[in-house]
Amino acid sequence: xxxxxxxxxxxxxxxxxxxxxxxxxxxxxxxxxxxxxxxxxxxxxxxxxxxxxxxxxxxxxxxxxxxxxxxxxxxxxxxxxxxxxxxxxxxxxxxxxxxxxxxxxxxxxxxxxxxxxxxxxxxxxxxxxxxxxxxxxxxxxxxxxxxxxxxxxxxxxxxxxxxxxxxxxxxxxxxxxxxxxxxxxxxxxxxxxxxxxxxxxxxxxxxxxxxxxxxxxxxxxxxxxxxxxxxxxxxxxxxxxxxxxxxxxxxxxxxxxxxxxxxxxxxxxxxxxxxxxxxxxxxxxxxxxxxxxxxxxxxxxxxxxxxxxxxxxxxxxxxxxxxxxxxxxxxxxxxxxxxxxxxxxxxxxxxxxxxxxxxxxxxxxxxxxxxxxxxxxxxxxxxxxxxxxxxxxxxxxxxxxxxxxxxxxxxxxxxxxxxxxxxxxxxxxxxxxxxxxxxxxxxxxxxxxxxxxxxxxxxxxxxxxxxxxxxxxxxxxxxxxxxxxxxxxxxxxxxxxxxxxxxxx
Amino acid sequence: xxxxxxxxxxxxxxxxxxxxxxxxxxxxxxxxxxxxxxxxxxxxxxxxxxxxxxxxxxxxxxxxxxxxxxxxxxxxxxxxxxxxxxxxxxxxxxxxxxxxxxxxxxxxxxxxxxxxxxxxxxxxxxxxxxxxxxxxxxxxxxxxxxxxxxxxxxxxxxxxxxx
Numbered sequence: 246x247x248x249x250x251x252x253x254x255x256x257x258x259x260x261x262x263x264x265x266x267x268x269x270x271x272x273x274x275x276x277x278x279x280x281x282x283x284x285x286x287x288x289x290x291x292x293x294x295x296x297x298x299x300x301x302x303x304x305x306x307x308x309x310x311x312x313x314x315x316x317x318x319x320x321x322x323x324x325x326x327x328x329x330x331x332x333x334x335x336x337x338x339x340x341x342x343x344x345x346x347x348x349x350x351x352x353x354x355x356x357x358x359x360x361x362x363x364x365x366x367x368x369x370x371x372x373x374x375x376x377x378x379x380x381x382x383x384x385x386x387x388x389x390x391x392x393x394x395x396x397x398x399x400x401x402x403x404x405x406x407x408x409x410x411x412x413x414x415x416x417x418x419x420x421x422x423x424x425x426x427x428x429x430x431x432x433x434x435x436x437x438x439x440x441x442x443x444x445x446x447x448x449x450x451x452x453x454x455x456x457x458x459x460x461x462x463x464x465x466x467x468x469x470x471x472x473x474x475x476x477x478x479x480x481x482x483x484x485x486x487x488x489x490x491x492x493x494x495x496x497x498x499x500x501x502x503x504x505x506x507x508x509x510x511x512x513x514x515x516x517x518x519x520x521x522x523x524x525x526x527x528x529x530x531x532x533x534x535x536x537x538x539x540x541x542x543x544x545x546x547x548x549x550x551x552x553x554x555x556x557x558x559x560x561x562x563x564x565x566x567x568x569x570x571x572x573x574x575x576x577x578x579x580x581x582x583x584x585x586x587x588x589x590x591x592x593x594x595x596x597x598x599x600x601x602x603x604x605x606x607x608x609x610x611x612x613x614x615x616x617x618x619x620x621x622x623x624x625x626x627x628x629x630x631x632x633x634x635x636x637x638x639x640x641x642x643x644x645x646x647x648x649x650x651x652x653x654x655x656x657x658x659x660x661x662x663x664x665x666x667x668x669x670x671x672x673x674x675x676x677x678x679x680x681x682x683x684x685x686x687x688x689x690x691x692x693x694x695x696x697x698x699x700x701x702x703x704x705x706x707x708x709x710x711x712x713x714x715x716x717x718x719x720x721x722x723x724x725x726x727x728x729x730x731x732x733x734x735x736x737x738x739x740x741x742x743x744x745x746x747x748x749x750x
Numbered sequence: 751x752x753x754x755x756x757x758x759x760x761x762x763x764x765x766x767x768x769x770x771x772x773x774x775x776x777x778x779x780x781x782x783x784x785x786x787x788x789x790x791x792x793x794x795x796x797x798x799x800x801x802x803x804x805x806x807x808x809x810x811x812x813x814x815x816x817x818x819x820x821x822x823x824x825x826x827x828x829x830x831x832x833x834x835x836x837x838x839x840x841x842x843x844x845x846x847x848x849x850x851x852x853x854x855x856x857x858x859x860x861x862x863x864x865x866x867x868x869x870x871x872x873x874x875x876x877x878x879x880x881x882x883x884x885x886x887x888x889x890x891x892x893x894x895x896x897x898x899x900x901x902x903x904x905x906x907x908x909x910x911x912x913x
Contacts, residue, residue, distance in 0.1 A: 412821055416775065416814050422807045423778055430800040437800060438785050461845070468837035468871040635872035639865040639880075642841070643888060646848060646861060651901040659849035667842065675771065676828045693803045700798040 252374050255602030259610050264307050268607050271308035272614045275315020280322050302585040303600055307607040309578065314366060314611045317557050318619055321358045321550050326351060337521040338553065339459065341538070341545030348541045353487045357495045357543055358550040359619040360487075364496075365503040365551035366612040369558035372507055374605050389699035390710050394719035396692040401723045404681040411731050413677045420668075421685020424449045431690065432697055444657040451687050453649055457662045458679045460645035462669020464638045469670070487543075495547040498528055502551030509552075510559020520559075522684070524552035558608065565593070565601060767830075768822035772815045779811030840871035856906015857896070858889040 258264065325342030338358065345354040387395075404414035427438040428448030439445035487495065505527060506520035528548040529538045538545055564578060587593060593601055649662050669679060696710075703709035711717045786804035821827060844867025851860040865884030866877055874880055889908060896903040897912075 410826075412814065412817050415810075416818070419775075419807060419810050419814055420778075423782060423811065426782070426804050426807065433800045435789055435800040437789070437804060438782065440785075461841075464868065464871075465838050465841055468841055468868075469833040469835065470831065471834035471837065635869040635874040638872055639868040639884065640887075642844070642868045643861055643865050643884075643891065646845070646864065647891065647895065647901075647903070650852070650857065650903055651895065654852070654902055654904050656849055656853065659845070659852065663842065663845045663849060666845065670838070674830055674833060675767070676830075696803070697798050705798055 248375050251598060251602045252606060254599065255604075255606030256609070258303065258599055258603035259307060259607040264304060264603070264607065265610065267304045267308040268311045268611050269614060271311020272315040272318075272611050272618060275312035275317075276319040276322075276615070276618060277315075279316035279319025302587065303603055305585070306582070306600065306604050310604055310608045311611040311614070313557065313578065314554075314608065314615055317554055318359065318362055318615050321362065321553070322355060322619075325354045325358060325546070337525045337549040338546055340525070341542050342550075344539070344541035345543065345546065346541075350541060350543075353491045353543060354541075354546050356487045356620065357491060357499075357547040359616065361495065361499040361502065361547045361551040362554040363612055363616040364499045365506065365553075365555040366558060366615075367609065368500075368503045369507045369510075369555035370605065370608045370612065373511075373558050373561055373608075374602075387715070388713070389695040389702065390713050390716045391719070393692055393695040393699055393710065394713075394716035394723070396688050396695065398719050398723040398726070400681075400684070400688065400692070401726045404678075404684075410676070411727070411734065413675075414681055417672065417677050417679065417681035418685045421682040422689045424454065424682070425686045425689030426693075431694060442657075444655065448690075449661065449686060450649075450653070450658070451683065453653075453658060453662055454665050454686055455683050456645045456648055457665030458669030458672075458682060460641050461662065461666025462673055462679065464642055465666060465670035466673045467634075467638065491543055494534075494543050498524075498544040498548035499551040501527060501531075502548040502553075503555040505548075506552030506555030507559040510556030511562040520552040520556040521549040524548040561605075561608075565604075765822040765825055765827045768818060768827045772818035772822060775811050775818060776815035779808040779815065782811070783808040837871035840867050844868055844871075852904055854906065856909045857892050857903040858885050858908050859906055861888040861891075862886075 259268070321338050321342070324339035325346050342354045342358065345351060400418060404411075404418040423438075425448070427445050429436055429439075429446055436446060502520075502524040505524045509520040509523065525545055525548065528542070528544040529535070532538065532542060532544050534542060534544075587597070587600070646659065646662065649658055672679060672682075699709060700707065711720065782804050786801040786808065789799060789801035789804075844864040847867065848860045848864040851863065862881060862885030865888060866880035869880045869884070870877065885908070889912070892903055892905075892909055893912060895901040896905070896909070
């Protein structure tokens with residue numbers, strides 16, 4: 246039997262009425278919980294894992310697939326409307342999408358995210374089925390030094406692509422690094438930066454940091470503007486549908502995002518974040534409307550959102566074929582498998598092809614359901630914006646703390662939430678970008694692990710990092726991405742400063 | 751902007767707040783350096799140990815601190831909006847109250863207070879109205895998330911009436 250036969254067989258499994266019902270319940274719950282502020286796909290999946298306990302493995306995993314994809318859709322809606330991503334992979338969507346919503350173009354932003362997610366989910370799920378073995382082989386060629394180089398590239402693009410200052414971008418990134426080393430060192434078991442506090446041994450939760458900096462930092466900043474700030478959250482004017490120009494600007498971004506997101510998700514390192522950030526950087530570079538980036542460019546929503554969903558499908562490649570979770574969401578899904586004594590990996594494809602292919606096929610079906618569920622209901626999500634500010638932000642903080650309390654009901658965790666919230670607020674005042682902090686926290690430990698692995702193999706010889714052609718090319722690109730903006734800013738500085746001085750008089 | 755020490759239009763006053771940031775970055779770098787120096791002997795045969803990366807990060811933070819000082823002296827930081835600290839105090843106070851009262855009074859009352867404090871920060875100061883609304887809403891959330899979805903949200907006297 247070839248892949249096509251397996252996929253057809255999987256579709257037959259997934260198309261059984263009960264399994265269709267499970268998928269429908271899954272996507273509905275996933276969207277409903279995922280759309281709540283501060284609750285991203287990972288928390289959605291974690292919250293809804295108990296719902297699936299009572300089902301048989303096949304039905305449970307199918308519902309799970311629906312929750313996973315539903316959480317992704319719902320999460321993007323929240324980021325666009327409320328700028329409170331619960332999951333790091335939605336950060337980029339929040340960057341441009343939220344700006345669009347504020348400019349009264351929340352409808353098209355939601356539509357391009359939903360359709361982009363559908364297109365990407367469809368292509369990526371088919372790709373998962375057909376080229377997974379090939380991608381895995383390709384990804385396995387990458388050694389530690391190539392991964393390290395790839396992460397360095399991501400660090401640089403993230404910190405110098407955002408904001409207007411290399412210094413502030415790098416500072417944010419290094420604050421993220423500083424937070425990342427808190428806890429137990431993964432390779433030696435030594436405690437670092439925990440100062441004997443047991444709560445710090447597990448390190449800083451990425452979700453706690455992201456929720457604190459985005460939800461609480463933003464709420465503080467908005468509140469502190471007082472009467473000088475905008476009076477209310479902008480309601481969406483005009484159509485929630487995309488016009489011809491939106492379509493023209495979106496479809497290439499969807500396909501590019503899919504092409505970027507899927508391979509990166511499929512590689513056994515990093516997660517959906519790198520794909521969304523690289524897609525964002527790509528769209529920013531290729532756009533014909535560079536002036537709109539940072540102010541709500543539709544490509545900046547379409548590309549990363551497609552990359553996000555393509556990555557989510559890509560993440561399943563290492564998870565299903567190697568049993569290797571590369572994101573928090575994937576780790577929770579692994580727990581979902583293990584509750585039935587199933588160990589994802591090459592063996593599972595051989596011993597339980599019906600289950601694996603039923604799961605992959607139900608991802609396709611869930612994707613169709615989500616498009617039907619989301620596009621007509623876009624107007625419902627848009628209504629969230631018309632909630633008066635006091636109630637909206639009170640609700641955001643309610644759900645932001647709910648997520649943290651739900652994950653770890655400790656006073657210490659809430660204290661960290663408060664501290665990072667204040668940090669996020671201060672960084673906002675001074676114009677520091679937030680995303681590099683979160684990226685540094687997630688990717689920092691992974692990069693360290695790869696670097697130390699590479700240097701252990703070479704017995705401490707640093708030159709080994711540059712002797713692999715792939716790693717060398719990636720590092721050269723990273724260096725260029727760091728230095729070129731610096732030179733450009735240094736050259737343009739005089740004019741920029743003059744403008745600043747002029748506007749202050 | 752006050753007059754700079756040169757007639758050039760590019761000159762601005764040294765930025766005190768940015769200098770404070772530089773001090774913070776340097777202190778953070780120093781803290782990491784101090785913590786990592788405990789582990790410095792654990793290099794192993796490759797010379798790469800748990801302290802290596804912290805040293806690199808500490809060094810990076812120190813460089814960034816110096817860079818920040820330069821930009822602060824040159825006045826390169828962007829202009830900042832005036833901040834009103836009343837609303838900030840409301841929200842921070844609400845979060846602190848929730849944190850401290852969560853275990854004693856349960857999720858609904860503690861989070862209801864946060865809800866009311868946040869609403870107050872945005873102008874709804876009628877606490878006699880917003881606190882009951884907040885507690886009722888949080889109780890509903892508690893019933894859905896802790897009851898139906900079995901999320902572990904701390905229960906207090908109010909929640910025990912229902913569950």
